[in-house]
Amino acid sequence: MNKPCLEFKKVNFSYSDEKEKQVLKEVSFSLKKGEIISILGENGAGKSTILNLISDFNKPTNGKIIKNNGSKIFSTIIPQEYSLLEWKTVAENIELSMLSLNMNEKEMKEKINELIELLNLQNYANKLPSQLSGGLKQRTAIARALAPNPELLLLDEPFSFLDAQVKKSLLKDIKKIIKSKNKSAIFVTHDVRDAVILSDKIFFIKNNKLKRYSIRLNQT
Numbered sequence: 001m002n003k004p005c006l007e008f009k010k011v012n013f014s015y016s017d018e019k020e021k022q023v024l025k026e027v028s029f030s031l032k033k034g035e036i037i038s039i040l041g042e043n044g045a046g047k048s049t050i051l052n053l054i055s056d057f058n059k060p061t062n063g064k065i066i067k068n069n070g071s072k073i074f075s076t077i078i079p080q081e082y083s084l085l086e087w088k089t090v091a092e093n094i095e096l097s098m099l100s101l102n103m104n105e106k107e108m109k110e111k112i113n114e115l116i117e118l119l120n121l122q123n124y125a126n127k128l129p130s131q132l133s134g135g136l137k138q139r140t141a142i143a144r145a146l147a148p149n150p151e152l153l154l155l156d157e158p159f160s161f162l163d164a165q166v167k168k169s170l171l172k173d174i175k176k177i178i179k180s181k182n183k184s185a186i187f188v189t190h191d192v193r194d195a196v197i198l199s200d201k202i203f204f205i206k207n208n209k210l211k212r213y214s215i216r217l218n219q220t
Helices: 047-054 090-096 105-118 134-146 164-180 192-198
Strands: 006-014 022-031 036-040 062-067 075-078 152-156 184-189 201-206 209-213
Touching (some): 022 047, 036 047, 036 192, 047 062, 047 152, 047 184, 090 105, 105 134, 184 192
Parallel strands (some): 036 201
Antiparallel strands (some): 006 062, 201 209
């Protein structure tokens, strides 16, 4: 049996030793390879804290986080803000995330072209971010996150600034890409409908605890 890509085992996290400042309490879940889960919750509930723990920006106060990594880079993040360099083109922004990898110029160019085609950015490769719509900027950010071939994609509310139709199209496209590349993903969001479109499982954080969410909505 394949090991989970990621496991949280009774993870606690506090910003201090004071109990009232506890952010996560005995959070446990596992993520299979190729699986997408969403985490819902109010502002300050601890959604982004889970992503920060996975990214090693923070360490758990107690409990274990187990990563089964088949790639050199375990996870990359797609943030709420596009975080693109305004003086770099689409292709150059994608290239930035591969500079630390052991790739020659030909391999890098082929990878960039593959991602540009995958995200339907063929007509925008040489455009600057200021020349792109919000949806195209986010497609560039997604391509950049995929470029180093991570095991896990972390999506930190990356679609919140997009209009409904653009968002729905992008959600369906990224789900198709994640599944076709056999990646795993964790999607942090406030929107239940977005979670239903994108994910295989939905969790909800309340009172520092993570629970499975069982709602089913019409996805059309």
